[in-house]
Amino acid sequence: MQEKIMADLVVDAGGPGSHTPQWLRGLNYPRPEETTVHIGLSYASRTYTRPPQPRDWKAMIIYEKLPHFPDGLVVIGDAFCRFDPIFGQGMTVAAKEAVALGDMLSAAKARQQPPNTHGFSGQFHKQLAKVVETPWMLATTEAFRYPQVAGKRPVGTRFNHWYTSQIFELTAGDPTVYSAFLQVLHLLKEPTSLFRPAILWRVLRHQMRGLGLMHRRQPLVENQTVTGDIS
Ligand SMILES: Cc1cc2nc3c(=O)[nH]c(=O)nc-3n(C[C@H](O)[C@H](O)[C@H](O)COP(=O)(O)OP(=O)(O)OC[C@H]3O[C@@H](n4cnc5c(N)ncnc54)[C@H](O)[C@@H]3O)c2cc1C
Numbered sequence: 001m002q003e004k005i006m007a008d009l010v011v012d013a014g015g016p017g018s019h020t021p022q023w024l025r026g027l028n029y030p031r032p033e034e035t036t037v038h039i040g041l042s043y044a045s046r047t048y049t050r051p052p053q054p055r056d057w058k059a060m061i062i063y064e065k066l067p068h069f070p071d072g073l074v075v076i077g078d079a080f081c082r083f084d085p086i087f088g089q090g091m092t093v094a095a096k097e098a099v100a101l102g103d104m105l106s107a108a109k110a111r112q113q114p115p116n117t118h119g120f121s122g123q124f125h126k127q128l129a130k131v132v133e134t135p136w137m138l139a140t141t142e143a144f145r146y147p148q149v150a151g152k153r154p155v156g157t158r159f160n161h162w163y164t165s166q167i168f169e170l171t172a173g174d175p176t177v178y179s180a181f182l183q184v185l186h187l188l189k190e191p192t193s194l195f196r197p198a199i200l201w202r203v204l205r206h207q208m209r210g211l212g213l214m215h216r217r218q219p220l221v222e223n224q225t226v227t228g229d230i231s
Pocket of ligand 1: 013017043078079085087089094
């Protein structure tokens, strides 16, 4: 049984199974571009028969560049852009997107413009493109460490890999670097904050120590032999 429900605004929050691309095709709208980074990773909690084409975890559907889009429909969350779950960013990004939608709806209400009028969906999708830009860049940069991951490496990827490797090594023993790294990972700070002088200096010092150009710090605890049953 099908029921017709009238609405001022329809939000597609259908996650990775979103049907908006098919709906657009059915309504003769142009097909949105999709950017996918094939990381060759899928999740399962028990043994299943693997589908012939497992879903790739990183994909972004470029709705904001479509020349036409139905008024009164917006796409949000994983339906707009989904990330490799290993980085734990999807829910933060979805929450930021919901806040962006709330802000835009409040602004439209203040202007007494219904959200199904021309331009609202397009402006909202442009706003979402900005929200996903940094987490997408963070996750794809890491994915590109693996040679089997297909896709065009952006300029500076090799440097970014080297720099973040230094950051990863430092996080094990330096609380300042660890805290700065977590703030970027949890989308509280921009990745550029990892290049502020206090962090940059630590990276350079770490590198110089590695090359033997500076003395290594003494370990806090000297090597000790542990004996006995630790099970
Ligand atoms: C294994 C795994 C681990 C993850 N770990 C993390 C993590 O640690 N931290 C983190 O932040 N993120 C994590 N994520 C990502 C996070 O789960 C998603 O980014 C987030 O759930 C996206 O929210 P969403 O509402 O857009 O989509 P979803 O959570 O997928 O919700 C979409 C909902 O819409 C429903 N739906 C779909 N189609 C229809 C329809 N036609 N009619 C009615 N209902 C429909 C679906 O049943 C579903 O309930 C993980 C994801 C996976 C798969």
